[in-house]
Amino acid sequence: MNLMVTPYPPYRDGIAAYAVQEVRQLRADGVDIEVLSPLPSAAHHHLALGGVRGMAALARRATRYESVIIQFSPEMIFGACRTPAQRVAVWAGLRAVASQTKLEIRLHEIEYGPLDRNPAERRMARLALQAADRLTVHTRREVDELVTRIGIDPDGVTVVDHGQAFRAATALNREQARDELGVGRAGHVFLCIGFLQDHKGFDTAVEAFARAELVDQAELHVVGSVRVDHPELTAYARRLAGLCRRTEGVTLHQRYVSDEEFDRWIVAADTVVLPYREIWSSGVMERAKLYDRPTIATDVGGLGDQAPAGTLFFTDTDTLVKAMTERATLTAGRAPAAGRPSAERSATGNAGSPPWLVDSDAPDRDRIEAQIRARVRARQLTEPVEARAGAAVDPLLALGPLPRPHAVSGRPGVSTVKRLIRRVIDWELEPIVTRLDALQRATIEATAELDGRTDPDRSDDPGT
Numbered sequence: 413m414n415l416m417v418t419p420y421p422p423y424r425d426g427i428a429a430y431a432v433q434e435v436r437q438l439r440a441d442g443v444d445i446e447v448l449s450p451l452p453s454a455a456h457h458h459l460a461l462g463g464v465r466g467m468a469a470l471a472r473r474a475t476r477y478e479s480v481i482i483q484f485s486p487e488m489i490f491g492a493c494r495t496p497a498q499r500v501a502v503w504a505g506l507r508a509v510a511s512q513t514k515l516e517i518r519l520h521e522i523e524y525g526p527l528d529r530n531p532a533e534r535r536m537a538r539l540a541l542q543a544a545d546r547l548t549v550h551t552r553r554e555v556d557e558l559v560t561r562i563g564i565d566p567d568g569v570t571v572v573d574h575g576q577a578f579r580a581a582t583a584l585n586r587e588q589a590r591d592e593l594g595v596g597r598a599g600h601v602f603l604c605i606g607f608l609q610d611h612k613g614f615d616t617a618v619e620a621f622a623r624a625e626l627v628d629q630a631e632l633h634v635v636g637s638v639r640v641d642h643p644e645l646t647a648y649a650r651r652l653a654g655l656c657r658r659t660e661g662v663t664l665h666q667r668y669v670s671d672e673e674f675d676r677w678i679v680a681a682d683t684v685v686l687p688y689r690e691i692w693s694s695g696v697m698e699r700a701k702l703y704d705r706p707t708i709a710t711d712v713g714g715l716g717d718q719a720p721a722g723t724l725f726f727t728d729t730d731t732l733v734k735a736m737t738e739r740a741t742l743t744a745g746r747a748p749a750a751g752r753p754s755a756e757r758s759a760t761g762n763a764g765s766p767p768w769l770v771d772s773d774a775p776d777r778d779r780i781e782a783q784i785r786a787r788v789r790a791r792q793l794t795e796p797v798e799a800r801a802g803a804a805v806d807p808l809l810a811l812g813p814l815p816r817p818h819a820v821s822g823r824p825g826v827s828t829v830k831r832l833i834r835r836v837i838d839w840e841l842e843p844i845v846t847r848l849d850a851l852q853r854a855t856i857e858a859t860a861e862l863d864g865r866t867d868p869d870r871s872d873d874p875g876t
Contacts, residue, residue, distance in 0.1 A: 413444050417461075417470065418483035420449040424639055424668055426607070426695055427520055428453075430574075431483050437577035448473070450488050462491035464498055467505030471512055479514040479545075482506075486523045496530045503536040510543035517544045518572070519554065521692045524561050538562050550574040550693035551714025574718060575698030581675040589680035593673075600630035600740040603681035605674065606696050607639040608649040608666070613687035613710070618655050618662050620687075620732040627661035630740040632685075635677050637668040678703050683739045686715065687732065693718050708735045814848050 416438075418431035431447070438445050448470075449455035450462065459473070460466050467489075474480050482489075489506070493499045509515055519541075527534040541547055541564055548570045549555060555571065558564040582589070590597055602621065604614045614634050621632045634656060638645045649666065656664035669677070678684065684700040686709040693714045700707050701720050709715050711725045719725075724739070726732040 413446060413477055414438075414479045414481070415446050415448055415474070415477040416481045416483065417448045417488075418455075418481075419451070419485070419488060420447055420453040420455040423449065423451055423453050424607075424637070427483050427485055427488075429671070430520075430695055433579065434577040436579075446477075450491075460492075461488055463493055464501045464505065466492070467502045467509070471505055471508040474509045474512040474515075477513055479516065480509060481516045481518060482509075484517050484519050485521050490523075496526065496533060499526060500530070500533045500536050503533065503540045507536070507540040507543045510540070510545070515544045516546040516548060517541060519547065519549045519558075522558075524557070527562060534562060538564060542568060546570060548572045549714075551717035553714040553717050554692060574693050574695065575701060578695075578698055578702055580702060581671040582679060584676060584679055586679055589676045593676060593680055595633065595680050596631070600626075600682045600742065601680060602630060602632040602736060602739070603635065603677055603684050604632070604687065605635040605677055605684070608636045608652060609639065609645055610648045611688060611690040612636075613689045615652055615655055616687040616689075616729055616732065617685045617736075618652070618659050620729050620736055621662060622659045623729070624733045624737050624740070626736065626740050630661065630736075632659075632662045633665060633677070633681075634662065635665045635667075635669060635674075637666060675699060675703070678705055681705055682742070683708055683736075685732075685736070686710065687726075688712055688715070691715060706739065708732065708739065814845050 416431060416435060419425040419428040421428050421432050428449075435445060435447060446457065447455035448457040448459055450458070450460060450466070452458050457473075459469055461470065490499055490502055493502060506517075527537055541558070541562070547558075547564070547568055549558070550572060551574075552571060555566055555569045558569060559566050584592065587597060589595075590601075595601060602617070604612075604617050606612055608614065614636075617632065618634070621630075634652070638649045653664055653666065656662045678699050682705075684696065684705050684707045686694055686697060686707060688694070688710050689712065691713040694709075697707060697709065697715065697718055706722060706724075707719060708724045708726065709719060710727070716725070724735040726735050
């Protein structure tokens with residue numbers, strides 16, 4: 413029996429999406445494997461990782477398995493660490509795992525800052541990584557970084573194709589995918605897709621699209637959601653939403669999409685844009701390669717090694733404007749192809765919606781009603797604002813929901829005390845927070861409605 417340690421669906425995470433595909437491939441190849449995740453999920457086992465206790469517990473469990481694969485990410489391995497000493501101890505625990513069983517460490521990302529600042533951690537990281545039976549990365553550039561920054565022997569690092577376990581999740585062609593998603597057939601379609609985070613640089617793509625003045629021959633779709641409810645991430649998503657609303661020809665689809673819909677967007681696109689400010693390697697690029705979709709990308713991390721032939725690389729907004737203009741001219745003047753209207757209801761429901769889960773022989777009324785309530789709630793929170801909001805509502809959206817401070821501290825025991833205090837006073841605070849958030853949503857709705865009535869360009873009534 414083998415074990416994979418990784419974030420896992422339904423947890424919304426790029427490594428989780430990567431891991432489930434690799435597990436599927438390993439099982440198809442006859443490998444007997446179980447999955448352990450740091451959070452409750454579809455995995456076989458759950459273990460709170462991120463600190464010294466978690467890594468020590470993993471070292472004990474490792475003795476039960478012939479081999480262990482760790483899909484390494486700093487968040488999963490060090491997320492609960494508050495001091496450099498704790499990080500050193502976690503690296504030591506990882507070395508202990510290697511002493512208990514055959515270990516492969518799949519390095520998706522590593523933080524070099526703490527290693528540069530703390531020689532003791534750098535030494536322990538080198539010992540832990542070299543203790544693994546197999547150390548794998550996705551690009552040659554990552555190998556070079558490990559050699560120069562940590563002192564890893566390059567002969568001990570193996571480059572593994574990022575997309576080796578990826579399989580197509582949709583059989584639709586470009587026209588069918590656009591019909592399902594409600595995307596126009598004519599013109600060049602640019603796509604930015606993935607979690608909404610500052611380092612993804614989607615705002616750069618929006619700004620470049622506006623400066624390129626491509627609205628008559630192209631459109632840009634930004635598809636994704638906030639991965640976790642963190643103030644910095646939600647603030648970036650709000651800024652991006654405002655920028656998209658103010659930019660003609662750009663549409664933000666702010667929601668988490670299934671694997672099938674993710675691939676539908678890739679297929680529907682003419683060019684996938686990866687304007688990342690920071691990245692190690694990209695699953696989005698691998699899925700674009702899977703469907704032979706051209707890409708425009710920044711040459712950061714390992715993208716230069718990972719990118720297919722013909723990728724246009726850019727260094728700043730000016731060069732991105734040129735790259736997008738060059739791509740858009742390839743489909744200039746393309747006529748709309750015949751086909752059913754994009755608003756037509758498909759077998760899977762409305763465009764962009766998940767399929768209805770209904771057993772026609774014995775329908776479960778409670779299950780159907782639960783789905784209806786979930787969809788109504790989703791529309792109430794997003795669609796009215798996205799459909800009608802203009803510049804007047806942007807300052808309200810930028811406020812976001814009332815933030816709650818995280819109950820964490822670098823001092824031993826203080827985090828526990830803070831959590832206990834929150835539990836005691838939440839019965840008084842939660843109604844206030846809920847009320848304030850409801851008032852903000854109502855204000856946004858009213859402002860968006862008023863904006864639509866007073867702006868003739870946004871009003872559905874030409875006589876307004």
